[in-house]
Amino acid sequence: MRMRWFAGTVFILGIGLILYPFVQDLYGERQQHQLLDRLEAEGVEDVSLEGDMAGRYDALNAVLDEGAITESTTRNASVADQALLGKISIPSIELELPIVNGATEDNLKYAVGRLSGTGMIGEDGNTALAAHRGYSHGELFNRLDEVQTGDDISINAGRISYKYTVRDTFLVLPTNLSVLDDVEDTSVITLITCDPGQDPTHRLIVRAELIEKKDNS
Helix, strand or coil: CHHHHHHHHHHHHHHHHHHHHHHHHHHHHHHHHHHHHHHHHHCCCCCCCCCCHHHHHHHHHHHHCCCCECHHHHCCCCCCCCCEEEEEEEHHHCEEEEEEECCCCCHHHCCEEECCCCCCCCCCEEEEEECCEECCCCCECCCHHHCCCCCEEEEEECCEEEEEEEEEEEEECCCCHHHHCCCCCCEEEEEEEEECCCCCCEEEEEEEEEEEEEECC
16 A cells, blocks of 8 residues: 555656646747737836946846756746837747846746846847746747848837848847947847857847838738
């Protein structure tokens, strides 16, 4: 009797360990959908330009250096108070994610975060957008290394939609601040994630330039 109880307990624990990652993925997707639903219902939020970009980049590096996002880093995350800026879509890698203001640890658990102090989406300048890479295929920026020059990136910011074209992809060291350099007379987005996903040593950069702006009102 005791052996059967022990075997049953081991079996249940084994099933739980197998299912746990799937449950975590479902929970993460649910959080992302909540943000996207809020975007549809409430629209984007106004945010002001902030200073101390270098300090915030250091903080972002600390978050990205944790490597691929795991179930432990997603636990107890809340999406209730995130300042929503829009939705990013990259058709070539089947990506669609909410964008929130601030590339903080909490914000990057389920969304793409705009690095405070960089440009505003759609305006002339350089907007830095960061996200983790996940263990699961297609999670967050996990497939960003598949993006190629010429691919389209769209950002829906409520009343306005922006279409970008990828101009370059490359790797840099985490200390390379040049990826945040401002630009004049054009609008670019700089997507940032860790590389490789586990034990990262570099940053993967995707740079795209605005080619179309559409008023959805």
